[in-house]
Amino acid sequence: MAIEIERKFLVEELPVIELQNAVLEEIQQGYLIREADREVRIRRKGELFFLTEKKGAGLSREEHEISINEQMFDALWPLSKGMRLEKARSTFMLDGYQLELDVYHGELKPLMVLETEFTSEEEALAWSPPEFAGLEVTGDKRYKNAQLAKTGKPDNG
């Protein structure tokens, strides 16, 4: 188990300079269980496959990720019907922090979300987001991936 402490911001315009040194990965994910305080999802990231459980809500969430194989992913994928999303993730460093910029595909287009993880809530709250970060949506349930996968892009997104 790991505690995931993160902040999340909408992005209106791609930060072209920052993305020059980013690592780009295509992510496909589907939700298998969505309970009030828990979700279980599967994810394909390139040729790697994961099953992840997240518990809790807001700034800190408990997360556990299990590496699975393609057979398991393929067996479970049909169960995520109607609760899927795809996005391109760019990962890059900025002022000592690792940032992830997700550009959503499909119906969620043109949604773009910036995420950063921290080791403590104090550190998270002290962090100043870069200029290209727009509206903060940390803890906003409408921007949880499980919610985006199910109901699509929020009206103001």
Add this chain to the structure above:
Amino acid sequence: MAIEIERKFLVEELPVIELQNAVLEEIQQGYLIREADREVRIRRKGELFFLTEKKGAGLSREEHEISINEQMFDALWPLSKGMRLEKARSTFMLDGYQLELDVYHGELKPLMVLETEFTSEEEALAWSPPEFAGLEVTGDKRYKNAQLAKTGKPDNG
């Protein structure tokens, strides 16, 4: 993540008196991933379903269990073909410790294994097993459930 610290013993004869107050559950489990230092299994325990990852070997193992639903269990079960086992688990208290006695079905019959979990390795090593506990097989790879599911009962079992 939890650290699982346990000791394991063969049992030759059922401890009839101790079992009078035991809780009995039928367990069905199958292995999906078996790597040198990691395994992923699914388990049905009555009407509950779990996906569990275990890492490491010996007295202490890292374990994480995720509650899944019957649909996920059913989708994954075919992938465990050839790596399954069934057992009846009796859980009971003895001198302040919770003991689990597993009576294996099918090809593993008449194997019976007693397990107890501890909160530290010191406590585990200090514990005196009850009289009905036979040969200690803690850390014996042949008695790992994943191994039993794949290759059956060891010759001296």
